[in-house]
Amino acid sequence: HSGEAWWTRAVVYQVYPRSFMDSNGDGIGDLGGILQRLDHLADLGVDVLWLSPVYPSPQADNGYDISDYQDIDPLFGSLAQLDELIAALHARGMKLLMDLVVNHTSDAHPWFVESRSSKDSPKRDWYWWRPPRPGMAAGDPGAEPTNWQSFFSGPVWQLDEASGEYYLHLFDRRQPDLNWENPQVRHAVYEMMRWWLDRGVDGFRMDVINMISKDVAPDGSLRDGPPLPGSSLGSGFGSFLCGPRIHEFLQEMHREVFAGRNGAFLTVGEMPGVTVEQARLFTDPARAEVDMVFQFEHVGLDHGTSKWDVHPLRMRDLKASFGRWQAGLADVGWNSLYWDNHDQPRAVSRFGDDSPEFRRDSATCLATLLHLHRGTPYVYQGQELGMANYPFRSLEEFADVESLNHSVQAVSAGAHADEVLAALRTMSRDNARTPVQWDASPHAGFTTGTPWLAVNPDHVEWNADAQRTDPSSVLAHYRRLHALRHELPVVAMGDFGMLLAEHEHVYAFTRSLDGVTLLVVCNLSRTPYGLATLLPEAIGADLVLGNLPDAGDELRPWEARVLRL
Numbered sequence: 144h145s146g147e148a149w150w151t152r153a154v155v156y157q158v159y160p161r162s163f164m165d166s167n168g169d170g171i172g173d174l175g176g177i178l179q180r181l182d183h184l185a186d187l188g189v190d191v192l193w194l195s196p197v198y199p200s201p202q203a204d205n206g207y208d209i210s211d212y213q214d215i216d217p218l219f220g221s222l223a224q225l226d227e228l229i230a231a232l233h234a235r236g237m238k239l240l241m242d243l244v245v246n247h248t249s250d251a252h253p254w255f256v257e258s259r260s261s262k263d264s265p266k267r268d269w270y271w272w273r274p275p276r277p278g279m280a281a282g283d284p285g286a287e288p289t290n291w292q293s294f295f296s297g298p299v300w301q302l303d304e305a306s307g308e309y310y311l312h313l314f315d316r317r318q319p320d321l322n323w324e325n326p327q328v329r330h331a332v333y334e335m336m337r338w339w340l341d342r343g344v345d346g347f348r349m350d351v352i353n354m355i356s357k358d359v360a361p362d363g364s365l366r367d368g369p370p371l372p373g374s375s376l377g378s379g380f381g382s383f384l385c386g387p388r389i390h391e392f393l394q395e396m397h398r399e400v401f402a403g404r405n406g407a408f409l410t411v412g413e414m415p416g417v418t419v420e421q422a423r424l425f426t427d428p429a430r431a432e433v434d435m436v437f438q439f440e441h442v443g444l445d446h447g448t449s450k451w452d453v454h455p456l457r458m459r460d461l462k463a464s465f466g467r468w469q470a471g472l473a474d475v476g477w478n479s480l481y482w483d484n485h486d487q488p489r490a491v492s493r494f495g496d497d498s499p500e501f502r503r504d505s506a507t508c509l510a511t512l513l514h515l516h517r518g519t520p521y522v523y524q525g526q527e528l529g530m531a532n533y534p535f536r537s538l539e540e541f542a543d544v545e546s547l548n549h550s551v552q553a554v555s556a557g558a559h560a561d562e563v564l565a566a567l568r569t570m571s572r573d574n575a576r577t578p579v580q581w582d583a584s585p586h587a588g589f590t591t592g593t594p595w596l597a598v599n600p601d602h603v604e605w606n607a608d609a610q611r612t613d614p615s616s617v618l619a620h621y622r623r624l625h626a627l628r629h630e631l632p633v634v635a636m637g638d639f640g641m642l643l644a645e646h647e648h649v650y651a652f653t654r655s656l657d658g659v660t661l662l663v664v665c666n667l668s669r670t671p672y673g674l675a676t677l678l679p680e681a682i683g684a685d686l687v688l689g690n691l692p693d694a695g696d697e698l699r700p701w702e703a704r705v706l707r708l
């Protein structure tokens with residue numbers, strides 16, 4: 144049973160290397176920088192470091208476009224430094240999770256270079272090459288083999304002039320999709336994974352792993368999807384999200400890579416669009432696929448027709464969503480818990496209240512809420528400091544390929560620049576990618592050079608140095624939450640019970656295990672609520688952990704309490 148697994152008691156910390164710490168003054172974070180800051184992680188009490196990609200890459204998508212799976216990009220350091228990192232983490236009792244990006248490679252990967260070189264290349268079939276739509280000529284508008292829209296705007300098909308065929312890229316055109324139907328591709332990936340495990344890594348975070356199986360018609364073609372509103376393109380989700388062979392592939396991967404190997408590993412599959420029902424299958428230990436998945440439901444609640452069509456978030460929707468995931472994976476499988484990562488705007492700005500008055504309280508309230516759910520929590524660099532969205536003022540300030548592609552596409556489709564800027568300010572991934580704020584110095588202690596992306600001006604107040612010795616800081620609160628998970632079995636394994644399901648602002652639940660019951664109460668608003676009427680059992684209960692001093696009978700704005708009944 145998954146209840147016995149070590150990762151039920153673990154906290155994972157994500158490092159986005161480019162923005163974590165620069166050791167050589169080129170303005171880009173690197174492995175040397177991570178090695179310098181390991182005390183921060185140890186002090187925070189995290190158990191696992193998930194490292195976003197550091198492999199050789201043209202950096203079209205900041206390393207999620209890999210050109211060599213078995214080396215380190217000189218931008219980030221060397222294999223010797225990676226070995227050093229593994230050893231240093233292990234010496235401190237921490238583990239290392241590598242990012243596994245195998246739905247696609249870079250177009251500069253030798254596999255793709257060879258595949259593209261000719262229709263007869265032995266690696267032609269390692270990617271998805273297709274002729275133009277029947278009756279149309281290559282390059283004609285609408286001649287793409289399917290109508291699918293890319294995650295990064297425009298069609299998923301790129302014409303290769305030399306052969307007159309198109310290749311598939313669900314993300315940027317510089318990220319061609321690997322053809323997992325081809326067993327050679329799968330075995331090359333498994334061999335690479337074994338090589339990393341032999342080197343000492345403790346597992347993988349698997350990028351968009353539920354997209355590796357595409358629904359192919361018997362004649363080898365891929366099918367159009369339903370048209371998207373206001374676009375000539377359609378959605379291919381029905382053809383590539385959790386496709387027909389996904390479970391077979393993940394079971395094969397598990398057999399080929401992990402089965403029979405000694406060690407305490409962790410696998411987490413990133414799965415946009417995954418449902419609770421599918422997640423039960425993916426994470427059922429008896430099926431031997433992955434330990435847990437990243438689901439996307441809660442980070443889609445403020446999306447309209449797309450992520451750029453931003454809608455106000457209703458806290459009740461958030462409760463309902465988390466509640467279903469908690470219930471759905473209670474008896475089988477396991478949840479991963481996250482607010483932030485390198486693809487999401489900062490949670491304190493999005494789900495909390497980043498005004499000066501409530502920033503600290505809402506950051507600690509959200510942290511308490513998430514960490515007391517049943518599942519493995521993931522903390523994204525800077526989240527433990529209450530880092531917020533960046534105050535972008537113009538379209539020129541963005542660096543992310545998703546943001547840039549969207550802004551070009553939206554402006555050319557007639558959108559107003561102001562409108563595009565407003566959406567990017569709220570949703571751009573660059574909000575999460577500004578450098579970690581270590582101290583109040585000009586570049587926040589991140590670099591002695593010029594940072595690749597601007598440091599948030601609020602670093603003069605919001606930084607690790609200022610928080611390290613302050614017991615009321617966001618950082619200190621995260622430290623306490625991590626300690627609590629390590630100390631109390633009920634935090635890791637306790638059953639979850641939602642309370643006040645219909646309440647607009649107060650998020651309350653119980654966790655219980657072996658006669659111990661915790662009551663968690665969080666006020667996700669600026670409105671105070673009297674506890675006596677709302678949750679009489681809270682009055683007089685022992686306070687295990689709270690985010691505000693002097694807890695009384697009123698639940699103050701953004702107050703969070705963990706009580707023992």
Ligand code: TEU
Nearest residue numbers: 204207244294314350351415450486545
């Ligand atoms: O992201 C997958 C994904 O579908 C989204 O989170 C995506 O980043 C975007 O927000 C959709 O609007 C993973 C990685 O985490 C991301 O950084 C990569 O860009 C992407 O895959 C491609 O590898």
Ligand code: CA
Nearest residue numbers: 165167171173
């Ligand atoms: Ca550097």
